[in-house]
Amino acid sequence: MSGWPRPGTVYLVGAGPGDPDLITVKGLRCLEAADVVIHDRLVAPELVARARPSAVRVNAGKRPGGPSMPQEEIHRVMVAAARSGAVVVRLHGGDPFVFGRGGEEMVALASTGIPVEVVPGVSSAHAVPACAGIPLTHRGLARSFAVLTARTCQEGSLQAQVAALGRPDTLVALMAVGVLEALEEALLESSWTGGTPIALVERGTTPEQRVVVTRLEGMARVAEAAGIRSPATVVVGDVVALRAAIHTARSPPFREGRPWPVAAEGVAVRAAEPLGTQGRSVIQVAAREGDA
Ligand SMILES: C[S@@+](CC[C@H](N)C(=O)[O-])C[C@H]1O[C@@H](n2cnc3c(N)ncnc32)[C@H](O)[C@@H]1O
Structure with missing residues (x-):
């Protein structure tokens, strides 16, 4: 797939359930090409480390019962980064659409006209x-x-x-x-x-x-x-x-x-x-x- 992943696009990527080797090949390719990575708390640090050294990493850090990045703020960061021409990876634990907020993010991004692609993950x-x-x-x-x-x-x-x-x-x-x-x-x-x-x-x-x-x-x-x-x-x-x-x-x-x-x-x-x-x-x- 030449020209992939595309600048100005947000990729909702499933990181898998914990073992960093359980990300998909497509998910890893996307991650390794990202300019901005916004990741969940449960994503293995080894995976976040696979992004390029120059990539901006944002921990959206949802803790059970604890402080986390508000969902609107996640949307705002994704939209701003994509509008600046970045390859944006939103890295979810497991699969983005299984008790993640991947669906909400897809809808929010679509309403702004930003291209969004889903790379499913291995769900816990x-x-x-x-x-x-x-x-x-x-x-x-x-x-x-x-x-x-x-x-x-x-x-x-x-x-x-x-x-x-x-x-x-x-x-x-x-x-x-x-x-x-x-x-x-x-x-x-x-x-x-x-x-x-x-x-x-x-x-x-x-x-x-x-x-x-x-x-x-x-x-x-x-x-x-x-x-x-x-x-x-x-x-x-x-x-x-x-x-x-x-x-x-x-x-x-x-x-x-x-x-x-x-x-x-x-x-x-x-x-x-x-x-x-x-x-x-x-x-x-x-x-x-x-x-x-
Ligand atoms: C917010 S849900 C997200 C699920 C994720 N989207 C998926 O597809 O796996 C988080 C829950 O997934 C389960 N979970 C995630 N990682 C796990 C792991 N390594 N071992 C056991 N349960 C896990 C736990 O029940 C945890 O509370």
């Missing part, structure tokens, strides 16, 4: 479970999945949102840390049973990845005991049980090690040896005896 919604060894669908076990944000603007709307989804075979919840108790309650009041397998994947796809496996009832308590922090992805459904296969498929095999120091009451929690060469830690939280 599917890549984080995948890198934790959890397929979202599996023949004979799961034929559908749904993704929801657990952060809602209105009180009580999480319950309504969960109910409106019906009963997908697999449910993925993003932005759930901090509202795990409400999510657990909403799922139990909907059509999910207390024994449904759950995985909480913190910092998925990165060397700091941690996986906590438990059951729906008591999930929030277990997550708190294990110190799960944002960013984390919650996977709900029978497919979670399939991740046990990676323990036997990888070399060296998964081995349970020393007990995790903050075991929840009545629940056996163990830390594991790092998986393979990737140095990711796994915490297996066994269901209590008798749990279905």
